[in-house]
Amino acid sequence: MAIRFSIYYFNEKIGGYLQKVINASPQGVVVSVAILAPSLTVPEDGEADVWFIEYDDRVEGFDLWIEKMQQRVNHPAIFLYLQEASTEVLLKALRLGVQECFVGQISEPDFHKALHRFNKVRKTLHDGEKTQIISLLGCKGGVGVTFLAVNLAQSFLQDRKEPVLLFDLDMQAADVSALLDIQPRYTILDVIENFDRLDPQYLKDIIHSRDSGLDVLPGPQRLEDSEIVQAPQVDKILQYLRSQNLYRWILLDLGDHLDEITLKGLEASDLVLLITVLTIPALRHTRKILQMLHRLEFGEQKLKPVANCFINGIDIAPSEATKFLGQDFLAVLRSDPKVVIQSINEGRPLVETQPSDRLSLKISRLARMLNGEEKADSRKAGIWQGFKRLLWLRGSA
Incomplete structure (x- = not known):
């Protein structure tokens, strides 16, 4: 054109x-x-x-x-x-x-x-596609929020080739930089300090852009700096990012702490992924958070639990976990701990280095579901169609 x-x-x-x-x-x-x-x-x-x-x-x-x-x-x-x-x-x-x-x-x-x-x-x-903000919140520490945020952001980019921003709002850990092996020159602190003169070009200069095209706005790199960031400042930044429509997707890594900054991220989001693992302590935390967020009028359409790091035969069965939570999982992600740890230590997203790995394929499918390109129940439908075909083959033999 x-x-x-x-x-x-x-x-x-x-x-x-x-x-x-x-x-x-x-x-x-x-x-x-x-x-x-x-x-x-x-x-x-x-x-x-x-x-x-x-x-x-x-x-x-x-x-x-x-x-x-x-x-x-x-x-x-x-x-x-x-x-x-x-x-x-x-x-x-x-x-x-x-x-x-x-x-x-x-x-x-x-x-x-x-x-x-x-x-x-x-x-x-x-195309009329406005910026969509997706938050990832952990029910507790160690459930793989940052790993999933990094890989989901990269999957969005690989799938649609449209601009994606990964925004690290985990003020306690700010591990996005570590998982992507970047030493950021600028962080959210620079955006806050220069907000009055912020414009798209200045923002582009501050944001770290990976070779893959994924943009990253890192969190504070020193623990003491996390106290500088306040909820009203985060709210202004999120409003600005949405109003500029510079990105098709903005993914927020909210870590596993519920505080004023986290709530601002949740309020600004179009969708919240509540990340858990299928163990009794994690599921108890997950149910408490779901109940609390429902009381704050976060409905089931906006709030979706995701089971991460599932190991068959060891973890609680997804069907039992669903009954306990009273809400279906948007996705259940099976993983090999060795593959995940290797990816983290390499400082590159798994979907980028091993796109054919089972977990990579699951995360890519989750990205397509969130894109609206694939229905959440498509796998079940595929199994049912295969079962009907098997019955037909047996009947015609």
Whole structure:
């Protein structure tokens, strides 16, 4: 699909250069070109997908003009071009909330990547798919919340190739970084400290992006820093992330503690996965949490228990656990402890390193169920169809 550009410039040579850059791209089409001098007027064209603007911070009122353009309903994306810029000017331009910013010579690969990022955002908006927030909460410690959060996030990314953010809100452990073997330069503390100037570009600079494409917002890396994070701050961040619609899915690792921050995460979520294991102590904790959250008006449609680390012949049978809880499991995940530990120690998601492993396939199927691509009872239906086919074969023999 072509991307339609309107170009706005001060220097005629710059305007011509931007036309050449766009025309050299297989996707780019220039639909209009206009000079901004001597007066700044808000454009009225409704054809463009992108406004490509020459940025000059020396022009009085220019930043305010860009902000007004972004206040228009359904305004096009904004790309800025700077012929040259100091770090201070570049940061000033980025904080205006534009989607892309170019300085000096624009290489063909860089422009292609920018158009690819734009298309990803446009596809999400075009399909009407808004950001979905899924929380993972453990009934107690040691039930594999972070392991499942990491692998489920990677499964979403691999399945649909749409942007996914894994947000570590476990203030006590913050183990997402460890399971992905990353040493984050920035964490949630940087988002809190700079929230007043937060915009999509600045957020992109703070968030850690893995080579696979999975974005990660780590939790505090020092235990004493966890006290800095407060529930109202988390609430504001989650509201901002949802309003920007930058991600198709945001997965929250809430750990296993019920506190004000956890409750803010639960309230912001479209779906809550309550992670448990099939042992008596874990199931007792799970039932207590289910009962408490039901009293807080979290219905069964929003709150789904998931049995993790199931070992047949050792753990309580899923059918018995279901009777005890009074609610069906969304999924029962069988696993080999050796495979799980190996994946954790490697610092890479199991679904990425061993996609054909039984647990990887189960997690991938869970992601498809949450996507709406596969029904929760499809496996039962498949067994029933196979049983009917077996009866038919026997009858026809």
